[in-house]
Amino acid sequence: MRKYFYILKSELMSNLQYAFDILVGFISYCILIFIFLNLWKYIYADPTELINGYNMNQMIWYVIITEILWMSLGGRKLCKKICNDVKSGNIAYNINKPYNYVEYALFNHMGLVIIRFILVGLLGLILGIVFLHSFPSLTILEILGVLLSCLLATIINIMLVTSIGLISFFIEDANPFFWLYSKMILVIGTIFPIEFFPAVLQPIIKFSPIYVVSYGPAKLFVNFTMTNWTQIMIAQGIYLVISFLICHGIYYKGVKKLNVNGG
Amino acid sequence: MKTKIRKKGVISLAVITVEHLSKNFKVKLKEKGLKGSIKSIIKPNYKIIKAVKDISFNIEKGEMVAFIGPNGAGKSTSIKMMTGILYPDKGEIRILGLDPKTQRKKLAYEIGCVFGQKEQLWTHLTPYDNFKFFGAIYDLPSSHVEKKIQEFIELFELEDFINTPVRNLSLGQRIRCEIVASLIHEPKVLFLDEPTIGLDPVVKENIRVLIKRMNKEYKTTVVLTSHDVSDIEKLCKRVIIVNKGQIVLDDSMENLKYHYLNKKIVEAKMKEAVNLEDQEGITILKDKGYNLKMEVDIKKKSIADAIKLLNPDNIVDINISNIPLEQIISSIYKDGEQE
Amino acid sequence: MLTEVKNQWKVTMLSIKYALQREMLNKVTFFSNIIFMMLNNACFIVQWIILYSLKNEVGGYSFKQILLLWGIAAGTFGVSHFFFKESYELSETINTGKLDAFLIQPKNVLLSCITSSVEVSCIGDMIYGWIMLFIYGFTLKNALLFAFFCITGGFILTSVAVIFASLSFWFGRVEIVANTINSLMTNFATYPEGIFKGFVKILFYTILPIGIVNFLPIQLLKDFNFSTFLIIIGVTILFIAVAFFLFYKGLKRYSSSNLMNVRV
The missing domain is CATH 3.40.50.300 (P-loop containing nucleotide triphosphate hydrolases)
Incomplete structure (x- = not known):
């Protein structure tokens, strides 16, 4: 466990220098939240009105949280890195190391995500409080519950993106797959809660990764109930196992192919 | 003026x-680390470089x-x-x-x-197309450019690769095309x-x-x-x-060259060890007993006199050469620095 | 003067043609870039379908007008990033001394520089823009106006990019400012003007001229009005003039790559 911690720590330190990159991310995050603030203010004639069970503040908090999760993930960078590792043969070099490449990638990337999560998270909370003058009523324990679900969401997300990156063992360019994934999360998962979609689509979305990586934590933040929490935890648990298996499955298949071809 | x-x-x-x-550059001085970067944004420190x-x-x-x-x-x-x-x-x-x-x-x-x-040069184009492009940049009529290219092909021996995309050329061929372009x-x-x-x-x-x-x-x-x-x-x-x-x-x-050609380098291999000291017109550069290297200023001492000092009978091999230009130039650079 | 303009035009077109040829070396990448960009834009329709299921107008726009807004946004972005891609890298070009190559040519430095490469995916944006116009309602008048506004808007977007990148001549690394302004322009461009109030609206008609690039054209495509049309032309010329003025003013302070070699 300790070695993974060191991987995480070194990545954390080296990323401090990318403060400027983060600043750029900050600005586009602010723009986005500002736009949605205006948009929902326009749609909601009266802030206390409920649309599909959400009031205006809840809708804006929902976007704030889903965007924090997505922005701190840095998925494109991760996917690119994995693709490059596969293409450049770097991965073959990692095979002989005393750690598993998939776990290495996970912890390595977590270093970046944690920094971004803290920074973007603070920014999001400040923006929410300044613009909405309100904060969802959560107990300390409930906040921990939300954070746990955020952590699980991020791990699942990293695993899924890594799996997508590892597809480049088998095909020329994995980027279109990442693109599809990111569009799915962004268009369906970050702006509207599942309840806003047509009734026919809702069960499908509930079974998709969107439910565990995006909707779940945000829903808990704006409306925490014990039943919701248990449901989301179970779903995240199942997805954690599935994504772990997919990721390792693709990795071992890919490495085997690499060995057959002689690297 | x-x-x-x-x-x-x-x-x-x-x-x-x-x-x-004359030309000066204003350079922003930056201290190391994140703190230095922030400081250089808030209160920049400039240095004029002439x-x-x-x-x-x-x-x-x-x-x-x-x-x-x-x-x-x-x-x-x-x-x-x-x-x-x-x-x-x-x-x-x-x-x-x-x-x-x-x-x-x-x-x-x-x-x-x-x-x-x-x-x-555009690397995906052939030298021929590149030359045509440069012709257009300089507003030359197409027929004139063609004539010019033919002339260059002959004069600078480009026919082997005139129709090969630049990215497939060797570095030497590429530079040659850069110059011709x-x-x-x-x-x-x-x-x-x-x-x-x-x-x-x-x-x-x-x-x-x-x-x-x-x-x-x-x-x-x-x-x-x-x-x-x-x-x-x-x-x-x-x-x-x-x-x-x-x-x-x-x-x-x-x-x-002439200015520095007054000085010659004499390298000699000897049968017996000689012990020579610096003197008027002679500077010993290296003395390893049997192998000797000295600089002779021929305005002050002729080569013949210098060789006599060595006892000509004992010389196994001798090499007299000019100071390489490279050395001349670097000594001029150094002179400038001492001022 | 006239032959000079003609020659400049010839070289600019040749440069764009060659840059496009370079991108077409790999046909699969070339076409998939274009198609993915169109799909990418199309994805956002989902968002608007849901919003319009909640309310039948957003910010005073009908659903078709939102599609047209996307069309104008994609069209202007496409024109600007396809033909003048390098204006979005200009700050770095200035800071790393890469302007040298264009300064030794007897042509307009700014134009030679910003047209020296093309962004292929923007062909997808331009096509998408036209598809949106067809859905909105294709008439000869609409088509002519749409084409015209894509060009004026493309010019304004490019000018804004050049204006902020030119600050590099004075302040060095301004990429963050330039990039922020450019992303502000694209982010706001796809939301109806009516949802914003107060201060932002002033920005839309001054330093973030989204009003001129996107909102006024939507208005004119609905009810044509000659004086607004003239305003768009006037503002476009003004932005182009300011861009050229600032760039050439700054060029006198250009330090090539010399500063990079100095380590203090």
Whole structure:
């Protein structure tokens, strides 16, 4: 466990220098939240009105949280890195190391995500409080519950993106797959809660990764109930196992192919 | 300023006139680390670097001049001012009577530039298409460009790769095409900045032949910078050495060599050990008993006298040579630094 | 003067043609870039379908007008990033001394520089823009106006990019500012003007001229009005003039790559 911690720590330190990159991310995050603030203010004639069970503040908090999760993930960078590792043969070099490449990638990337999560998270909370003058009523324990679900969401997300990156063992360019994934999360998962979609689509979305990586934590933040929490935890648990298996499955298949071809 | 130049009577002869040219750069000082970066944004600390300090010289038509100096001496800053890339702070430049500061476009039709490390060719196109493109940049009619390309193919032996995309060419072939591309509009003055950097000796020689041939055929005036002394030795009749933004030497290659040719290096291998001390006209460079290396100033002591000191019967092998140009130049650089 | 303009035009077109050829070397990448960009834009329709299921107008726009807004946004972005891609890299070009190559050519430095490469995916944007116009309602008048506004808007977007990148001549690394302004322009461009109030609206008609690029054209495509049309032309010329003025003013301070070699 300790070695993974060191991987995480070194990545954390080296990323401090990318403060400027983060600043750029900050600005586009602010723009986005500002736009949605205006948009929902326009749609909601009266802030206390409920649309599909959400009031205006809840809708804006929902976007704030889903965007924090997505922005701190840095998925494109991760996917690119994995693709490059596969293409450049770097991965073959990692095979002989005393750690598993998939776990290495996970912890390595977590270093970046944690920094971004803290920074973007603070920014999001400040923006929410300044613009909405309100904060969802959560107990300390409930906040921990939300954070746990955020952590699980991020791990699942990293695993899924890594799996997508590892597809480049088998095909020329994995980027279109990442693109599809990111569009799915962004268009369906970050702006509207599942309840806003047509009734026919809702069960499908509930079974998709969107439910565990995006909707779940945000829903808990704006409306925490014990039943919701248990449901989301179970779903995240199942997805954690599935994504772990997919990721390792693709990795071992890919490495085997690499060995057959002689690297 | 203009009248002054005319009074001197150089304007009719000189292709390049540079008078009292100066250029300073303002550099933001940055401390290390994140704290330093933030500090440099809030309260920047500037330092003025005098890159070029009041230099003047003339170059005449058809001359090939080496413009050399150590890194950061101000040579490429000067060349960039002459080509209109940089604005001078002070001083006057006339290239073919044009002022690069105000007549950049007009000047560009008359001069050519090759910057060794920077590529101006489209790599996915063939040299042929590239030449056509450069022809269009200089507003040359298509038929004229075709004729010119035919001429270059013969003169510079390009037929083997004229229709191969540039990205598939070797580095040497590429540089050759870079130089030829900058000749398409028949420039009267050509600036070559490190044209042979990173090339192997055979290719270097090819490029030198090309430059020489061009100078002979088209009477092109050439200003060349290079760190490779043999480039300078083989191509140029005149050398301008700059150091710390100033001209420390402006002389013909012959004079430069002659001045230092008074000194010879004598290396001898002896049967018996000799113990020789420094004396009038002789400096011992290396003395390992049987192997001896000394510098002889022939104005003060003839070679014959020097050899006599060694006892000629004991000499197994002897080699008398000039001081290499490279050493001459670096000693000039060092002189500049001591001041 | 006239031949100079003609020659400049010839070289600019040749440069764009060659840059496009370079991108077409790999046909698969070339076409997939274009198609993915169109799909990418199309994805956002989902968002608007849901919003319009909640309310039948958003910010005073009908659903078709939102599609047209996307069309104009994609069209102007496409024109600007396809033909003038390098204006979005201009700050770095200035800081790293890569302007040298264009300064030794007897042509307009700014134009030569910003047209020296093309962004292929923007062909997808331009096509998408036209598809949106077809859905909105294709008439000859609409088509002509749409084409015209794509060009004026493309010019304004490019000018804004050049204006902020030119600050590099004075302040060095301003990429962050330039990039932020450019992303502000694209982010706001796809939301109806009516949802914003107060201060932002002033920005839309000044330093973030989204009003001129996107909102006024939507208005004119609905009810044509000659004086608004003239305003768009006037503002476009003004932005182009300011861009050229600032760039050439700054060029006198250009330091090539010399500063990079200095380590203090």
